[in-house]
Amino acid sequence: MKKKITDLIKKKNKKKIVSLTAYSKNVASILDNHCDIILVGDSLGSVLYNYKSTREVSLHMMIEHSKSVRMGIKKALMVVDMPHNTYRNSKEALKNAKKIMLKTKCDAVKLEGGKKIYETVKILVKNKIPVMGHLGLLPQSDKTFKFKGKKKLDRDNIIKDAQLLEKAGVFSIVLECIETSLAKFVTQNLKVPTIGIGASKFCDGQILVFDDLIGLNPINYRFVKKYANIRNEISKAVSNYSKDVRKIKFPNKNNSY
Numbered sequence: 655m656k657k658k659i660t661d662l663i664k665k666k667n668k669k670k671i672v673s674l675t676a677y678s679k680n681v682a683s684i685l686d687n688h689c690d691i692i693l694v695g696d697s698l699g700s701v702l703y704n705y706k707s708t709r710e711v712s713l714h715m716m717i718e719h720s721k722s723v724r725m726g727i728k729k730a731l732m733v734v735d736m737p738h739n740t741y742r743n744s745k746e747a748l749k750n751a752k753k754i755m756l757k758t759k760c761d762a763v764k765l766e767g768g769k770k771i772y773e774t775v776k777i778l779v780k781n782k783i784p785v786m787g788h789l790g791l792l793p794q795s796d797k798t799f800k801f802k803g804k805k806k807l808d809r810d811n812i813i814k815d816a817q818l819l820e821k822a823g824v825f826s827i828v829l830e831c832i833e834t835s836l837a838k839f840v841t842q843n844l845k846v847p848t849i850g851i852g853a854s855k856f857c858d859g860q861i862l863v864f865d866d867l868i869g870l871n872p873i874n875y876r877f878v879k880k881y882a883n884i885r886n887e888i889s890k891a892v893s894n895y896s897k898d899v900r901k902i903k904f905p906n907k908n909n910s911y
């Protein structure tokens with residue numbers, strides 16, 4: 655059965671929310687059997703295109719990848735990241751969010767930031783566009799990729815931003831790379847669920863970049879647990895294929911017409 659946003663909110667304080675990123679149909683169709691939320695994250699810029707930052711990701715790229723992902727999802731909620739410079743003001747955000755919703759048939763969009771996007775979130779929600787927030791480390795605007803919540807000012811801002819986003823009408827908030835007790839406090843003081851990435855076990859759910867989880871991405875991050883080493887598996891398969899081709903073992907009679 656197709657999951658609804660209301661089902662997700664009901665999970666708070668009851669069941670953990672499971673979420674992963676996907677950038678294409680085949681991966682999405684596997685994740686769909688296990689995840690509550692599938693995010694088409696703008697992390698695809700660094701993961702797939704080797705961009706230095708997600709700031710280079712375009713609306714067109716997000717829409718095309720999301721159209722592919724949509725074909726693989728039957729049950730999970732599909733959320734699409736609004737890329738950098740597509741929500742600089744409410745008017746621009748509404749136009750682009752409508753385009754994303756229409757072209758990709760996703761269930762919601764995700765925007766990074768707090769106070770700055772308060773009015774924008776309110777307008778999207780008023781226009782029946784469900785919004786997921788994103789606080790803590792903000793790859794679209796942060797200069798350095800360090801975890802947040804060491805300094806009191808940072809902590810207070812994240813707490814205030816989370817409250818503002820909830821007031822503006824988000825249905826959940828991603829907390830990226832924030833200190834454990836801060837993640838716990840924010841989670842306990844919101845009605846909407848928090849989804850953590852590098853933000854402790856105290857969030858209402860967790861999200862990871864799929865390529866990190868399966869070990870396809872060779873880089874190691876502290877907040878990632880690798881559940882497979884898919885690079886090894888691919889390497890073995892390709893090595894066997896290359897041996898077979900060179901020894902004229904592939905294709906054999908069964909693979910031929």
Ligand code: KIV
Nearest residue numbers: 675695696697828861
């Ligand atoms: O772009 C992305 O994949 C994300 C997740 C890391 C939350 O925003």
